[in-house]
Amino acid sequence: MSLIDTLNADLKSAMKARDKAKLSVVRMLKAAVTNRQIKLGHDLNDQEALAVLTSELKQRKESLAEFQKAGRDDLVTPLQQEIKIVEHYLPQQMTEAEVSGLVNKTVASLNATSTKDFGKVMQTLMPQVKGKADGALVNRLVKAALTK
Structure with a gap:
């Protein structure tokens, strides 16, 4: 349905x-x-x-x-x-820990090392979490992962 x-x-x-x-x-x-x-x-x-x-x-x-x-x-x-x-009516939302794990996996797979790679990481990550995670949360976690 x-x-x-x-x-x-x-x-x-x-x-x-x-x-x-x-x-x-x-x-x-x-x-x-x-x-x-x-x-x-x-x-x-x-x-x-x-x-x-x-x-x-x-x-x-x-x-x-x-x-x-x-x-x-x-x-x-x-x-x-x-x-x-x-x-x-929306799919089950991912927890912050699940999103964080996905962010770390994506950053590692793209060999992203600085905030210059932010767009590339977000472009790869957003289709995977669309509708399942808040974009602001993903944005914040990607920035945190790239500024380590």
């Missing part, structure tokens, strides 16, 4: 269960996917749909950080629930 089919099925089940929170989030995710389909002019494959959901998750996490910094606790709790619902 494709990601878009899963969203459609979950939309129906949320309607039947009268789960307003999940219904709202799933509708928003479907709208984001549909907007991307219209923009690209073709149906999305699972990788493209996953990229849309990843960007939606990133937006929510950024908003969550801003709301927490501003002390807006009334907005923090609903946003945390939204984040959990969006994460349900």
Whole structure:
């Protein structure tokens, strides 16, 4: 079952269960996917749909950080629930240790020794972790590995 089919099925089940929170989030995710389909002019494959959901998750996490910094606790709790619902549709995220091991392996295989090799390492590494790890985490770990 494709990601878009899963969203459609979950939309129906949320309607039947009268789960307003999940219904709202799933509708928003479907709208984001549909907007991307219209923009690209073709149906999305699972990788493209996953990229849309990843960007939606990133937006929510950024908003969550801003709301927490501003002390807006009334907005923090609903946003945390939204984040959990969006994460349900994404693949299991890699731990920092797993990403670090992959970074060290990639750095060693490319014989990267300085920050000049940063782009080469990131170009090789990102397709392997796309959707499974946060880009900021990968960026930070690659910089740390190259400045040892």
